[in-house]
Amino acid sequence: MTLPRPHRTDLLIALAGLACGLLLWSYGLYTRWAALVPLAVMAATEAMRRTLPQTALIVGTLAIAADQFTNGNLVTVLMFTDVVYAAVVYGSPASARRIPYTTALITVGVTVGFLVWWQNAIALLVGVITGMVAFLPAVTGAVVRNHREAAEAARLRAEQTALLAEMDRAQAVVAERARMARELHDMVANHLSAIAIHSTAALSLDEPATTRQALTVIRENSVAGLAEMRRLIGLLRDSSGDAEPAASPTLAGVDALIAQARANGGPSGLVFALVDTRERANGLPAPVELAAYRIVQESLTNALKHAAPGEVRVALSRAPEALTVEVTSPYGERPGPTAPGSGAGLVGMRERVALLDGEFEAGPATDDEGRRTWRVRAELPVGASDEERV
Numbered sequence: 001m002t003l004p005r006p007h008r009t010d011l012l013i014a015l016a017g018l019a020c021g022l023l024l025w026s027y028g029l030y031t032r033w034a035a036l037v038p039l040a041v042m043a044a045t046e047a048m049r050r051t052l053p054q055t056a057l058i059v060g061t062l063a064i065a066a067d068q069f070t071n072g073n074l075v076t077v078l079m080f081t082d083v084v085y086a087a088v089v090y091g092s093p094a095s096a097r098r099i100p101y102t103t104a105l106i107t108v109g110v111t112v113g114f115l116v117w118w119q120n121a122i123a124l125l126v127g128v129i130t131g132m133v134a135f136l137p138a139v140t141g142a143v144v145r146n147h148r149e150a151a152e153a154a155r156l157r158a159e160q161t162a163l164l165a166e167m168d169r170a171q172a173v174v175a176e177r178a179r180m181a182r183e184l185h186d187m188v189a190n191h192l193s194a195i196a197i198h199s200t201a202a203l204s205l206d207e208p209a210t211t212r213q214a215l216t217v218i219r220e221n222s223v224a225g226l227a228e229m230r231r232l233i234g235l236l237r238d239s240s241g242d243a244e245p246a247a248s249p250t251l252a253g254v255d256a257l258i259a260q261a262r263a264n265g266g267p268s269g270l271v272f273a274l275v276d277t278r279e280r281a282n283g284l285p286a287p288v289e290l291a292a293y294r295i296v297q298e299s300l301t302n303a304l305k306h307a308a309p310g311e312v313r314v315a316l317s318r319a320p321e322a323l324t325v326e327v328t329s330p331y332g333e334r335p336g337p338t339a340p341g342s343g344a345g346l347v348g349m350r351e352r353v354a355l356l357d358g359e360f361e362a363g364p365a366t367d368d369e370g371r372r373t374w375r376v377r378a379e380l381p382v383g384a385s386d387e388e389r390v
Contacts, residue, residue: 004051013082014046021075035076038067042079049086054095057087064133081137088141089148100142103134178351250289251316254296258314261300269309270329272300278318288380291352292316292325298345299327299376307374308332322358323380331364331374353378 006014021039041063045056060083067076084103088096111127254274261272284292296314303312310330317324346362353360358380365375 006047007050010047010049010051013049013079014043017046017075017079018043021073024073024075035067035070035073038063038070039073039076041066042076042083045083046079049083050090053087053089053091056083057091057099060084077133081133084134084137085141085144088138089145096142096145100135100138103131103138107131107135249293249297250286251284251292251296253293254314254316257293257297257300261304261312265304265307265312268304270303270307271311273311273313275313275315278316278323284323284382287356288323288382291356291358291380292323292378294352295325295349295376295378296327298349299329302345302374302376303327303329310371318382321381323382324377325380326375326377328365328367328373328375331372349376349378353380356380 018039021036021043025036025039042060045060045063048056060080064076064080067073084099088099091099107127107130110130111123114123114126117123254276258272258274261270265272299314300312307329308331312329313327315324315326315328317326349362350360358378360378362376363374365373367373
């Protein structure tokens with residue numbers, strides 16, 4: 001078995017203790033050679049005070065006991081106190097808890113034993129010396145170890161707190177990027193889709209009137225898209241610290257969306273209709289209004305890009321605790337120009353509904369007349385008002 005390599009500081013302590021003991025012996029304070037044996041053994045235990053603290057304590061206890069049968073050496077006793085201290089500080093947690101109690105019992109036992117044997121006050125002095133040599137270093141080691149463990153625990157908590165803060169910051173950045181991506185997609189995709197469809201139609205048809213009409217629609221959507229882009233960039237660049245919230249789109253603007261969709265989708269054979277069965281158009285939370293508006297906007301954009309000729313129906317209804325948005329469009333082969341899609345619109349709608357703890361579904365469906373449609377349906381919780389609760 002290979003013994004662990006002693007720590008450099010422990011070797012210096014051992015050599016210094018041995019040198020001091022030899023110096024005292026050379027001055028004739030300790031004339032017997034037998035006193036040098038416990039001194040050398042105790043110096044060896046000092047070299048193992050960190051690497052083998054429990055072994056050092058056992059060997060050191062035997063050495064200090066043997067030293068009592070000689071004239072004794074003060075340096076041997078001092079090194080033993082350091083061995084006891086090191087056994088508590090560097091030993092296992094179990095030994096660190098056990099050594100102070102053991103040394104206390106030894107101190108009490110020695111004091112009582114000598115009192116019974118000698119029956120004079122000198123026994124109390126022996127007990128005090130025993131406590132100073134064994135119990136006091138053990139208690140000191142326990143205090144130091146507790147402080148070190150408390151400091152280490154505080155350091156770990158600080159690191160964990162910093163890590164959690166960094167994770168929160170990263171999650172906040174990701175969430176903000178996702179929100180910006182949704183807003184950018186919802187604002188610009190509608191205009192760019194109309195531009196792509198009408199520019200394709202203008203290139204494919206050699207009719208001046210159709211080309212002029214397509215260019216007019218392209219210009220209108222380009223201007224609107226640039227305005228929306230400038231507004232978003234302005235919000236991102238605003239560093240004034242103004243806590244006043246920016247105006248968000250609401251369901252009051254759905255009529256304008258439908259009108260714009262009619263202008264963009266008319267040449268493709270699309271007809272747009274709005275069915276609003278809500279008894280009250282107000283009283284909705286701002287996040288619900290924004291989410292519903294964006295869902296209608298993105299659904300109309302998808303209809304312009306992919307829907308077959310026919311009716312696109314936007315239905316709004318409100319129950320006591322939920323707002324329902326449903327958009328249906330013809331599902332099938334589409335003649336004429338189309339615009340490519342990446343699926344980001346459906347992802348954005350699903351994320352918006354999930355943030356409000358609502359329900360969302362999108363996919364092919366069949367209407368009451370047996371026709372294939374593409375349906376987008378979202379239920380957004382709004383809570384019941386005081387009047388509805390009554």
